[in-house]
Amino acid sequence: MDGDHKLQFPSLPVTKEELLDWAYPMRREMQEILPGLFLGPYSAAMKSKVKPSQHFISGSSTKSFVSFFFFSFVFIFNQLPILETQGITHIVCVRQDIEANFIKPNFPHTFRYLVLDIADSPVENIIRFFPTTKEFIDSCLATGGKVLVHGNAGISRSAALVIAYLMETFGIKYRDAFSHVQERRFCINPNVGFVHQLQATIYLAKLTIKMMAPMQLGRSFSLQAGVAGSRKRSLEEDEDFGAMQVAAAQNR
Secondary structure (H helix, E strand, C coil): CCCEEEECCCCCCCCCCCCCCCCHHHHHHHEECCCCCCEEEEECCCCCCCEEEEEEEEEEEEEEEEEEEEEEEEEEECCCHHHHCCCCCEEEEEEEEHHCCCCCCCCCCEEEEEEEEECCCCCCHHHHHHHHHHHHHHHHHHHCCCCCCCCCCCCCCHHHHHHHHHHHHHCHHHHHHHHHHHHHHCCCCCCCCHHHHHHHHHHHHHHHHHCCCCCHHHHHHHECCCCCHHHHHHHHHHHHHHHHHHHHHCCC
């Protein structure tokens, strides 16, 4: 029988809560992308910290010249109570080597951590981290836990990982996964290289399906006749959406 084999994916959960109007300060907070899956910046997983800020003031007059330093302090609130209130049990901490001194697991005795060394660079191979991240998130959600995925700003690396998770888990296209995440965290903006790699996951998945033997497919796939043309159009539309994003990023 001719036709494409199609994975049977679960439906993407629809939130019952109204989506909030996005405000700039919300980028410093975490947002729930799926039930139990949160995306945010490092500031959403920090300890209390008093950071000194040094200032220099100078003044002069005809009689004297005065210069001196003074210090002010910036207080960063402890996020542990918020994380616990939200029911967070697992945290994916995304950083690169040069960030390791200030982006780190702050509550290792409270939460289970997955630390990933990923550079926010268009040439970084982020695809290789998708399976580990998915396994960690799946394991968390399967036991009734909740997971926060964060990088530094929660905009590029961590967003790409969450988008990939949606694509792989629910079998949706890049543009649909991107839109779903952006509706809840408007500031996301995966770099150009990550966009290309996220689009490539579609072709890798399709290739895997084609390479599997029919007997193996019987357990996981159902046959659908007459969908080849629609799938081709769907992939082309997704390519166009990704190309527009890449062009927009390059023109900034």
